[in-house]
Amino acid sequence: MHFKQFYLGCLAHASYLVGDDGVCAIVDPQRDVDQYIEEAAARGLRITHVIETHLHADFVSGHVELARRTGASIHIGCRAEVDYPHESMSDGDELVLGRVKLRFLETPGHTPESMCVLVFDDLDDAQPSRVLTGDTLFIGDVGRPDLVGSKGHTSEQMAGMMYDSLREKILPLPDETEVFPAHGAGSACGKNISSALSCTIGRQRQSNYALQPMEKDEFVRLLTSGLAPAPAYFSHSAEMNRHGARPLDDLPAPPALTPDAAERAAEGGALVLDVRDSKSYGAGHVPGSVNIGLRGNFAPWVGNLVPVDARLVLVGDTDSPVSEAVMRLARIGYEDVLGQLDGGVDAWRASGREVRTLHQMSVGDLSARVRTGLAVLDVRRIGEHEAGHVPGATNIPVEGLSRRVAELDPDRELAVICQTGYRSSAAASLLERAGFTSLHNVVGGTKAWIDGGHAVESGEPVA
Numbered sequence: 001m002h003f004k005q006f007y008l009g010c011l012a013h014a015s016y017l018v019g020d021d022g023v024c025a026i027v028d029p030q031r032d033v034d035q036y037i038e039e040a041a042a043r044g045l046r047i048t049h050v051i052e053t054h055l056h057a058d059f060v061s062g063h064v065e066l067a068r069r070t071g072a073s074i075h076i077g078c079r080a081e082v083d084y085p086h087e088s089m090s091d092g093d094e095l096v097l098g099r100v101k102l103r104f105l106e107t108p109g110h111t112p113e114s115m116c117v118l119v120f121d122d123l124d125d126a127q128p129s130r131v132l133t134g135d136t137l138f139i140g141d142v143g144r145p146d147l148v149g150s151k152g153h154t155s156e157q158m159a160g161m162m163y164d165s166l167r168e169k170i171l172p173l174p175d176e177t178e179v180f181p182a183h184g185a186g187s188a189c190g191k192n193i194s195s196a197l198s199c200t201i202g203r204q205r206q207s208n209y210a211l212q213p214m215e216k217d218e219f220v221r222l223l224t225s226g227l228a229p230a231p232a233y234f235s236h237s238a239e240m241n242r243h244g245a246r247p248l249d250d251l252p253a254p255p256a257l258t259p260d261a262a263e264r265a266a267e268g269g270a271l272v273l274d275v276r277d278s279k280s281y282g283a284g285h286v287p288g289s290v291n292i293g294l295r296g297n298f299a300p301w302v303g304n305l306v307p308v309d310a311r312l313v314l315v316g317d318t319d320s321p322v323s324e325a326v327m328r329l330a331r332i333g334y335e336d337v338l339g340q341l342d343g344g345v346d347a348w349r350a351s352g353r354e355v356r357t358l359h360q361m362s363v364g365d366l367s368a369r370v371r372t373g374l375a376v377l378d379v380r381r382i383g384e385h386e387a388g389h390v391p392g393a394t395n396i397p398v399e400g401l402s403r404r405v406a407e408l409d410p411d412r413e414l415a416v417i418c419q420t421g422y423r424s425s426a427a428a429s430l431l432e433r434a435g436f437t438s439l440h441n442v443v444g445g446t447k448a449w450i451d452g453g454h455a456v457e458s459g460e461p462v463a
Contacts, residue, residue, distance in 0.1 A: 001100050001121050002043050003130070005180060006035060007197060010297060011059050011331060012186035014197060016132055017045075018119055021098025025049035026066060027117065027132050028182050031331045032248060033062040037069065049095055051102075052076040053134025053182060054114040055241050057147050057234035058189055058300070060333045064244035077106060077113035084244040089115060099123055105169045109162025110135040110143025110189070112153065116169065130178045131201070136162070137170055138181045140194035142210040145223055147189075147230055147238070159223040163216045171211060175202025186297055188231055228381065229399065233303035237333045251335055254314060254326060256342035259351040262286075265313050265338050271306060272341075274315040275325045278425035278441060282358040284345050286315060291358075291429040293422055294320040299328040304399045305426060308333070314340045358428055361440040363449045366390070366415055376415045377408070379427040380446070390417060390449060391457040398427045402434075410436045417442040417449070 004017045008030055016027040017039060024045040026036045040047050047070040050063045054077065064084050067074050075095070078088040091106040101120040108114055114136050118128035135143035145158035178200055185195040205211050210223065257265065266272055272289035274281050275298070281291040292301050294316065306312075312329070314337060316322040322340040329337065341348060349355045361369075370376060376393040378385050385395040396404050398418070408414070414436065418424040421443050428439045442449070450456060 002045060003119070004039065005197060006030075006039075007184070010328065011299060012184045012193070012297075013059055014180065014182055014184065016180060018100065018102070018132075019043075019045050019097045020100040022046060023048045023097050025051050025095065025097060025102065026072075027051040028053055028056070028134065029062040029066050031060045031062045031065070031245060032327060033066040033069065036062075036066060046070070047072045048097070050074045051117060052080075052241075053117065053132065053136075054111045055080055055082070055238050056135075056182075057238040058183075058187060058231070059331050060237050060245045061241050062245075063241075065247045068247070075104075077104075077115045079106075079108070079113035080242075082242050082244075096123065101125075103128070107134075107136040107165035107169050109145060109158055109165045111148055112151070112158075112161075114143070114165075118173075127174050128177055130180055131170070131173060132180050132182075133170070134182045135189050136165060137179060137204065137208075138183060138187075138190050138193045139179065139196045139199045139204070140208055141190035141192055142166065142208075142223070143189055144191065144227055144230070146227055147234060155224045155227075156220050159220040160216060162210075162223065163219045166211060170201070171205065173201045175200060175205065177201045179204060186300075188228070188234075188300065191226065231300060231303045231399075233308050233332055233334075236308040237303075240333045245333070248327075248330060251326075251330060254322065254337040255339040257313060257339040258342060259348050259353060261339070262313050262341045262348075263353070265311070270311040270313050270338055272313045272315060273302070273306065273325075274429070275322070276315065276317050276320045278358075278421050278443075279360060280317060280319075281425060281429070282360045282441060284349065284355040284357055285429075286341070286345065286348055287354055287356045288433050289315060289429065290433065291425050293425070294325050294328070296422065298325070299332045299334075301423070301426060302329060302334060303332050305402075305430065306334070309336070310334075311336045311338050313338050315344055316340065317344050356432070358425070358432070359440045360443045361415055362443055363452050363454060366417075366440075366442055366449070367452075367454050369415065374415055375412055376417060377427070378446070379416060379418050379423050384419065384446075386459060388450065388456040388458045389446060391455055393417065393457075398423045398430075401427055401430055405431065405434045408436075410434065411438075413438040413440075415440040415442055418445045420445040420447055
């Protein structure tokens with residue numbers, strides 16, 4: 001039997017290869033599919049099936065392109081309403097790959113069409129060795145129930161379906177069955193997903209809050225409370241997956257733009273997205289550009305902070321190449337890239353145009369300035385802020401900053417802080433676009449503040 005987990009850390013996304021006797025299936029592929037084709041070929045396997053556990057919202061799937069390039073058939077739950085050729089799978093349906101058997105379980109809750117896939121190592125096995133749980137069951141968590149409100153289901157209805165799915169389909173599995181979900185820590189598809197990439201049903205039965213004994217009403221309340229707003233791009237990506245994304249080769253490479261051309265694009269409504277790190281951005285940037293560094297969860301933060309219909313001009317450097325940014329943007333369905341600033345900020349400066357800076361403030365300087373009344377804006381999520389923050393800091397999570405910017409005084413000097421300095425740089429760039437002129441980005445963020453032994457306040461946010 002062949003089995004492999006592929007993990008894409010920047011999207012906290014797991015996909016899978018499973019097969020035997022020269023054939024295999026790929027489950028929940030990411031949009032760029034070359035790695036699956038290469039891995040199958042290296043193992044002497046032919047990709048004959050592509051399985052989607054549900055209509056993904058947090059990334060654009062490569063299911064249609066992979067099927068086109070390999071001749072594989074696409075399998076998705078019978079409740080999915082999709083526009084591409086596929087085979088609808090119902091509860092108990094099976095696929096055979098050599099001696100390996102895959103059995104589908106309908107597990108609505110995250111979405112109506114969500115399915116899990118049982119993996120039997122041998123056709124004669126009575127019990128599955130693994131279960132691919134998609135976004136139904138994560139390690140330490142379950143899929144959020146609030147992503148399909150526009151499709152006629154309330155969060156409470158979906159949570160009720162999840163309760164039934166877990167108790168009727170998942171909990172009856174043997175303790176030793178290994179659990180392989182579609183996401184790990186950092187994904188917005190759950191509340192608090194573990195960093196572990198697999199576990200067993202037995203250990204999840206003991207430790208996962210959602211699998212503990214409780215009545216359905218209590219479960220529904222638990223699952224629907226404390227949910228952070230879903231990123232705005234989720235519905236956009238889900239619809240792309242419903243129709244099938246165009247091949248990546250069809251996306252044009254972004255042309256190089258002179259400073260004149262980039263300025264005209266910005267004046268015409270394009271957003272200048274600077275993908276360099278916060279230090280480089282702080283040293284000099286195009287006025288009005290938004291800084292989301294090309295590391296970590298770049299694409300999800302773009303999806304949180306940049307409108308899905310934005311036309312983009314990219315600014316990068318050798319450490320943050322635009323070509324990588326284009327790929328990561330395409331993975332979440334952002335395809336309208338007008339071009340890249342040729343020569344970067346150096347070319348912009350050489351053209352005689354204004355270059356703005358963002359002061360990078362150390363936690364030592366922040367400590368001294370706080371004592372003299374410097375205002376501090378903490379842009380972490382509410383729970384992070386409540387766990388410990390700079391005394392007196394106002395809390396507005398960066399995801400909601402554009403909606404709440406009127407709560408802040410644009411004429412007041414402001415230090416912006418997050419956990420490490422990444423989100424705060426993005427927030428400061430948004431504030432600059434909104435007219436704020438005296439801003440500081442706190443280097444190292446709250447982690448550096450705490451590590452430096454500075455006073456910490458906890459509890460309810462100030463704002």
